[in-house]
Amino acid sequence: xxxxxxxxxxxxxxxxxxxxxxxxxxxxxxxxxxxxxxxxxxxxxxxxxxxxxxxxxxxxxxxxxxxxxxxxxxxxxxxxxxxxxxxxxxxxxxxxxxxxxxxxxxxxxxxx
Amino acid sequence: xxxxxxxxxxxxxxxxxxxxxxxxxxxxxxxxxxxxxxxxxxxxxxxxxxxxxxxxxxxxxxxxxxxxxxxxxxxxxxxxxxxxxxxxxxxxxxxxxxxxxxxxxxxxxx
Numbered sequence: 422x423x424x425x426x427x428x429x430x431x432x433x434x435x436x437x438x439x440x441x442x443x444x445x446x447x448x449x450x451x452x453x454x455x456x457x458x459x460x461x462x463x464x465x466x467x468x469x470x471x472x473x474x475x476x477x478x479x480x481x482x483x484x485x486x487x488x489x490x491x492x493x494x495x496x497x498x499x500x501x502x503x504x505x506x507x508x509x510x511x512x513x514x515x516x517x518x519x520x521x522x523x524x525x526x527x528x529x530x531x532x533x
Numbered sequence: 534x535x536x537x538x539x540x541x542x543x544x545x546x547x548x549x550x551x552x553x554x555x556x557x558x559x560x561x562x563x564x565x566x567x568x569x570x571x572x573x574x575x576x577x578x579x580x581x582x583x584x585x586x587x588x589x590x591x592x593x594x595x596x597x598x599x600x601x602x603x604x605x606x607x608x609x610x611x612x613x614x615x616x617x618x619x620x621x622x623x624x625x626x627x628x629x630x631x632x633x634x635x636x637x638x639x640x641x642x643x
Contacts, residue, residue, distance in 0.1 A: 452629060463537065463620070463633035464577070471629055479630075511576055519565040519624045522631060524576040 423447055425525035427512050433531045434502045442497040442528050444512030452515045453495035454479075454522065455487060457508040464511065470495055471518070502532045534559055537623050539634035547642050550611050554637045556621030557603045565624035566597055566604050570617045571636065577620055580606075611641045 425446045434440055446453065451472045456464040466479030470489040484506060486498045495514075499506060509529050513522040538557045546552045558566075566583035581588065583595040583604050594607040604623075608615055621634035 454629075454631075456633075461635060463635045465633075466630070469629050477629070518629045519627050521567065521579055521582060522622075524578070526576050 425512055425514055425523055427510075427525035427528050429528060430526065431529045433533065434499075435533050436503060438502050439498065439500050440502065440530075441499075442510055442512075442530075443494070444496065444525055445494045446512075446514040446523070446525075447493065448514060448516075448523065449492070450514035450516050450523075451492070452517060452520075453489065454513040454515075455485070455495070455497045456511045456513065457481065457506075458511060458527075459508050467497065467510075502530075504532045506530065507532045535634075536560060536625075536632045537621055537634040539619075539621050539637045541635060542638040543640050544637065545640045545642055546611055548611060548613060550641075551607065551609045552611055552639065553605055553607045554619055554621075554639075555603050555605050556634055556637075557601075558621075558623045558632070559602065560623070560625050560632075561602065562626040563602075563623045564627050566595075567622040567624075568593075568595055568604075568606050569620040569622055571620055572617050580619070608639075611639075613641050613643060615639060616641045 454469040455467040468487040473492045512525040515522045568580040569577040571577045587596045592609045618636040
């Protein structure tokens with residue numbers, strides 16, 4: 422039982438490049454989330470998916486897109502990376518809203 | 534005012550000490566409350582949920598004060614392995630919105 426997995430662990434991009442961060446959970450959770458964590462700031466919600474087939478914007482969605490591929494998988498795409506997107510990205514899942522969230526190990530992204 | 538506020542610390546305490554952290558929240562519609570632990574360069578991991586009646590898990594005790602809008606975490610008999618950042622998390626209004634504090638850093642010294 423792996424919980425929440427994320428790939429890649431590390432990535433370096435040049436400004437303007439694109440990439441997709443992958444996330445999968447094996448806990449049969451309905452809801453999935455993407456956060457970014459920057460120094461001195463709490464985790465901020467980028468996008469979430471309440472259930473399979475739905476996605477909604479969070480606090481900081483600009484520059485990102487998401488896909489809920491199926492119940493297990495939720496991907497985050499940066500179409501044209503910018504240095505301001507340098508951050509640590511965490512995927513999380515929960516059974517439903519207000520329930521405990523479980524986090525993946527994170528992706529460290531550096532945009533030059 | 535931030536929606537969730539924590540003292541960033543660091544709290545430097547000797548092994549065996551008791552230490553307490555508070556976290557204040559501004560939205561009275563907040564429904565669920567959690568304490569997470571985050572080690573350096575790692576993901577947040579659930580330490581405990583916080584219930585209205587308060588709850589205890591071994592050396593850890595969490596309390597909720599809705600009237601004053603804060604939650605607390607008490608750690609007794611601190612261990613070196615308790616050194617970490619403790620994140621306060623609040624769910625607002627039975628939604629998918631979880632607000633994270635910036636964390637309180639704890640260092641337990643030998």
